[in-house]
Amino acid sequence: MSTRKFCLAVLFCHDATGYEIRRIAGEGRFAFITEAGYGSIYPCLSKLESEGLVTVSEEFAPSKPPKKIYSITNIGKEAFVNELMELPAHDTFRSPFLLVSLFAQYLDADFIARAIDAREAYLRDKLSELRAQATECCNPASQWTMEYGITTLTASLEYLQKHRSRLEEIAREASSQPQAAE
Amino acid sequence: MSTRKFCLAVLFCHDATGYEIRRIAGEGRFAFITEAGYGSIYPCLSKLESEGLVTVSEEFAPSKPPKKIYSITNIGKEAFVNELMELPAHDTFRSPFLLVSLFAQYLDADFIARAIDAREAYLRDKLSELRAQATECCNPASQWTMEYGITTLTASLEYLQKHRSRLEEIAREASSQPQAAE
DNA sequence: TTGACATATATCAAGTCGATACGTATATAC
DNA sequence: GTATATACGTATCGACTTGATATATGTCAA
Numbered sequence: 001m002s003t004r005k006f007c008l009a010v011l012f013c014h015d016a017t018g019y020e021i022r023r024i025a026g027e028g029r030f031a032f033i034t035e036a037g038y039g040s041i042y043p044c045l046s047k048l049e050s051e052g053l054v055t056v057s058e059e060f061a062p063s064k065p066p067k068k069i070y071s072i073t074n075i076g077k078e079a080f081v082n083e084l085m086e087l088p089a090h091d092t093f094r095s096p097f098l099l100v101s102l103f104a105q106y107l108d109a110d111f112i113a114r115a116i117d118a119r120e121a122y123l124r125d126k127l128s129e130l131r132a133q134a135t136e137c138c139n140p141a142s143q144w145t146m147e148y149g150i151t152t153l154t155a156s157l158e159y160l161q162k163h164r165s166r167l168e169e170i171a172r173e174a175s176s177q178p179q180a181a182e
Numbered sequence: 183m184s185t186r187k188f189c190l191a192v193l194f195c196h197d198a199t200g201y202e203i204r205r206i207a208g209e210g211r212f213a214f215i216t217e218a219g220y221g222s223i224y225p226c227l228s229k230l231e232s233e234g235l236v237t238v239s240e241e242f243a244p245s246k247p248p249k250k251i252y253s254i255t256n257i258g259k260e261a262f263v264n265e266l267m268e269l270p271a272h273d274t275f276r277s278p279f280l281l282v283s284l285f286a287q288y289l290d291a292d293f294i295a296r297a298i299d300a301r302e303a304y305l306r307d308k309l310s311e312l313r314a315q316a317t318e319c320c321n322p323a324s325q326w327t328m329e330y331g332i333t334t335l336t337a338s339l340e341y342l343q344k345h346r347s348r349l350e351e352i353a354r355e356a357s358s359q360p361q362a363a364e
Numbered sequence: 365t366t367g368a369c370a371t372a373t374a375t376c377a378a379g380t381c382g383a384t385a386c387g388t389a390t391a392t393a394c
Numbered sequence: 395g396t397a398t399a400t401a402c403g404t405a406t407c408g409a410c411t412t413g414a415t416a417t418a419t420g421t422c423a424a
Contacts, residue, residue: 003411005281012285019372029284032277040411042374066419067372081288087297088278090304095214096270098330099187102211103194104323106263115269122272141286144349148280148341155337159330167326185380201403222380224405248388249403 003040008080011072018042028133029142032149053079105174112171116164123157185222190262193254200224210315211324214331235261286349287356294353298346305339
């Protein structure tokens with residue numbers, strides 16, 4: 001039901017095509033909500049239409065690919081707000097990187113370094129994107145939400161920068177005196 | 183493929199039943215790896231067995247429910263380490279709460295307060311569980327990983343405590359002078 | 365003019381999620 | 395004593411998600 005709320009949330013702000021909704025997922029103030037793909041969004045929009053929560057208008061511009069522009073209805077707005085008014089489920093946070101760090105002693109030191117580099121670069125990118133969007137945004141709830149994201153990403157990046165050498169050390173020591181598993 | 187790596191990771195450390203693997207998911211040092219349920223774990227174990235990466239021994243103790251105890255094979259250990267040696271995908275972080283905060287101005291101030299309370303309580307619980315496990319753990323890689331989790335959870339909790347009043351204010355102001363959507 | 369990239373809709377196989385069914389054992393409450 | 399709840403344990407099901415791919419058109423640069 002998360003793709004559902006996400007689609008309604010986007011359409012609550014402005015009309016959009018499925019393609020646009022997809023692009024908004026995981027970006028800006030929606031950075032920490034969902035990363036739904038086409039396979040979730042298109043079926044979801046069809047369902048919302050059949051329930052009368054959104055309407056669709058097809059646009060056949062000459063020399064352009066046809067578009068389906070979705071709009072939220074009043075019933076849709078009401079349903080969205082009602083569905084938000086249930087205590088939200090807790091966050092899901094999954095980190096393949098932390099599985100790597102957990103087994104650092106069995107892995108190659110070079111590999112660990114590369115994995116940390118990639119993660120640092122990713123965190124920095126995400127952070128600068130968020131910071132840029134936060135400054136040019138005037139809605140206070142969006143600001144609050146983005147600053148939350150910035151705060152946790154910053155903490156994550158700082159931990160990584162301060163403590164990466166310790167993890168690299170674990171991998172280096174283990175490879176110099178390899179141990180039996182278990 | 184994440185349930186797969188998770189199952190191998192657990193079995194890399196010690197033998198376990200499907201039920202035990204399920205309980206370990208989302209707890210302790212595996213807190214940020216996955217939260218796989220039975221519906222993922224049991225099929226995954228069958229598949230791993232058919233690939234020869236794990237073996238199973240059935241235990242029919244008298245007056246006890248039958249158990250299937252899974253063990254990782256040498257091929258399994260090798261496969262696990264090899265599969266870890268690919269650059270890990272980036273984290274997925276999804277927060278239904280942040281969708282609520284994003285639309286705070288359309289929601290009830292009381293509801294916002296309750297949602298924040300629940301989140302604070304959840305973060306505090308998760309943190310104290312992690313801290314307890316981190317102190318009684320001697321593996322340096324596990325320590326590093328759990329401290330990473332503690333750091334980000336702490337940042338999250340602190341932001342919430344410091345800035346919750348601002349979000350509550352947004353909801354309160356909006357309900358006193360309700361505005362049209364859009 | 366070929367190739368890369370952006371726009372746009374849509375589907376598919378494989379896997380995941382959350383609930384539920386089924387069954388035994390043990391402890392707690394009435 | 396006998397319900398009632400909780401823990402252990404295996405397993406499946408429908409609905410949904412994931413990630414890749416198919417299909418088209420348009421644009422821009424080498």
